[in-house]
Amino acid sequence: xxxxxxxxxxxxxxxxxxxxxxxxxxxxxxxxxxxxxxxxxxxxxxxxxxxxxxxxxxxxxxxxxxxxxxxxxxxxxxxxxxxxxxxxxxxxxxxxxxxxxxxxxxxxxxxxxxxxxxxxxxxxxxxxxxxxxxxxxxxxxxxxxxxxxxxxxxxxxxxxxxxxxxxxxxxxxxxxxxxxxxxxxxxxxxxxxxxxxxxxxxxxxxxxxxxxxxxxxxxxxxxxxxxxxxxxxxxxxxxxxxxxxxxxxxxxxxxxxxxxxxxxxxxxxxxxxxxxxxxxxxxxxxxxxxxxxxxxxxxxxxxxxxxxxxxxxxxxxxxxxxxxxxxxxxxxxxxxxxxxxxxxxxxxxxxxxxxxxxxxxxxxxxxxxxxxxxxxxxxxxxxxxxxxxxxxxxxxxxxxxxxxxxxx
Numbered sequence: 543x544x545x546x547x548x549x550x551x552x553x554x555x556x557x558x559x560x561x562x563x564x565x566x567x568x569x570x571x572x573x574x575x576x577x578x579x580x581x582x583x584x585x586x587x588x589x590x591x592x593x594x595x596x597x598x599x600x601x602x603x604x605x606x607x608x609x610x611x612x613x614x615x616x617x618x619x620x621x622x623x624x625x626x627x628x629x630x631x632x633x634x635x636x637x638x639x640x641x642x643x644x645x646x647x648x649x650x651x652x653x654x655x656x657x658x659x660x661x662x663x664x665x666x667x668x669x670x671x672x673x674x675x676x677x678x679x680x681x682x683x684x685x686x687x688x689x690x691x692x693x694x695x696x697x698x699x700x701x702x703x704x705x706x707x708x709x710x711x712x713x714x715x716x717x718x719x720x721x722x723x724x725x726x727x728x729x730x731x732x733x734x735x736x737x738x739x740x741x742x743x744x745x746x747x748x749x750x751x752x753x754x755x756x757x758x759x760x761x762x763x764x765x766x767x768x769x770x771x772x773x774x775x776x777x778x779x780x781x782x783x784x785x786x787x788x789x790x791x792x793x794x795x796x797x798x799x800x801x802x803x804x805x806x807x808x809x810x811x812x813x814x815x816x817x818x819x820x821x822x823x824x825x826x827x828x829x830x831x832x833x834x835x836x837x838x839x840x841x842x843x844x845x846x847x848x849x850x851x852x853x854x855x856x857x858x859x860x861x862x863x864x865x866x867x868x869x870x871x872x873x874x875x876x877x878x879x880x881x882x883x884x885x886x887x888x889x890x891x892x893x894x895x896x897x898x899x900x901x902x903x904x905x906x907x908x909x910x911x912x913x914x915x916x917x918x919x920x921x922x923x924x925x926x927x928x929x930x931x932x933x934x935x936x937x938x939x940x941x942x943x944x945x946x947x948x949x950x
Contacts, residue, residue: 546581548592550574554599561608568617575624582628590632593625594642597661601653609655616796618657626661629668636671643668643678650699658699663733665703666710679707683716690723690731705734714738727758729768736771749775766794777809786810791825803835816841823848830854837862842873849880852888856881856902863906871913878906879923886942887933896941903945920946 553570574596582589600618607614634642650658661668669675682704689698708717721735732755739748749772756768769789776785790810793802799822806818819841823832830853836845849859859881866874882902885894910919924946931939 546588546591548577548595550577550592550596551599554596554603556602557606558603559607561606563607564609564611564614564617567604567607567614571617571621575621578625578628582631586628586631587633589628590634590642593629593632594646596625597622597646597658598649601649601655601657605654612796615655615657619660622658622660626664626668630670636674639670640674640677643674647700647703659702662699662702663706666706666708669707669710672711675707675710679704679711679713679716682707683720686720687723690720701731702734705731709734709738709741712741714742727755729755729759729764733767733771740775745775745779749779766792773809782810782812786813791821793822793826798834799831800835800838803832803839815839816844819844828853833862834858842870846873846876846880849877852884854880854884856884856888859884860902860905863909867909867912871909871915874909875906875913875915875919876922878902878909879919879926882906882923882942883926883930886927886935886938887930894935894938896938899938899941900945903942907945 550570550573553574559567578589578592578596581592600621604614604618609615632639632642646661650662665678666675669678682700685698686701686704689696689701705717705720708714708720717734717738721731724731729752733752736748736752736755739745739751752768752772752775756765759765769792773785773789776782776788790806793799803819803822806822807813807815810818819832819836819839822835823829823844826832829848830851831848833845833848833854836842836848845862848854849862859877863874863878863881866877882899885899885902888894906919907916910916923942927934927939927942927946934942
């Protein structure tokens with residue numbers, strides 16, 4: 543049978559990307575994911591081979607890119623998370639899967655960023671066959687025992703793979719024995735005992751153990767991961783309100799507010815979405831940042847409240863003016879007025895020029911003209927300009943006055 547020709551291979555050659563190629567590399571990874579997913583609909587085995595092929599090439603191809611911003615890491619994590627299920631679902635018999643995992647194991651040992659952490663944590667599930675997971679555990683235990691008992695706290699990327707296999711195969715005594723050798727309260731290893739307790743149906747014990755490990759840690763780098771674990775356990779226990787109040791509203795520092803909100807709603811489908819949004823606004827204190835979320839979910843009264851804060855983004859507001867010009871022109875114009883006022887009074891890295899004000903005014907005025915609300919629009923904007931005149935940036939007051947034809 544001829545070998546499949548993967549298009550993504552030409553984009554993932556060794557050192558294919560330069561220092562400032564994050565955007566291009568992210569695009570190529572998205573394309574590769576789409577290509578593999580398309581194949582997976584027809585041939586799961588072949589798609590799994592595509593996943594291995596891509597994973598092996600990731601680090602060698604991207605190693606020259608500047609990863610300091612975190613954007614590359616997020617793109618890679620998204621890629622790996624999207625393809626991991628395809629790797630698990632690949633229809634391989636045990637020996638074939640074993641051969642593919644040998645190739646992947648070597649790639650994991652050779653990469654220098656820790657991009658495959660999540661794969662290592664789920665190595666047992668990726669083995670699929672318990673017999674294969676047993677083989678991996680037996681193979682890695684001697685090295686892991688030596689590493690975990692070492693006083694110099696040496697690292698071995700196979701440690702998490704071994705611990706994962708022990709959880710997957712139910713070898714809890716051996717798991718506990720190994721973890722006792724490691725006297726540091728670090729979640730990245732200790733979490734496997736929490737998972738073992740969970741797998742045994744000991745939910746309260748798992749929750750207590752996780753919170754205990756968190757209390758022992760001197761740095762909070764893994765606090766969010768522990769919180770996610772505790773939250774999931776409480777939800778599984780049926781303690782929805784406790785989970786929501788304790789962990790559900792801990793908004794992470796990454797991701798868009800819209801996706802964060804969607805994630806919370808997905809975890810708590812029984813809680814009213816409007817309540818969740820109001821709670822998120824209260825927790826973060828950044829009301830303007832929640833405008834897009836309120837608008838997208840149809841809470842236009844809340845969206846307008848969000849728009850009326852200094853933290854709102856004027857360009858986002860103007861996009862809403864465009865999007866709602868037909869279905870709700872009054873909302874569109876009110877939001878447009880807020881956008882203009884942010885341009886006039888806000889602080890920006892790049893100074894706002896009169897031409898920016900002219901453009902924003904024209905866009906909102908066009909909506910007002912079409913909906914026969916131009917007089918109302920001009921009157922409302924004039925009131926705001928006169929009321930907030932003292933906060934308008936120098937040079938911009940004349941610009942807006944010239945459009946309103948109002949004497950300052």
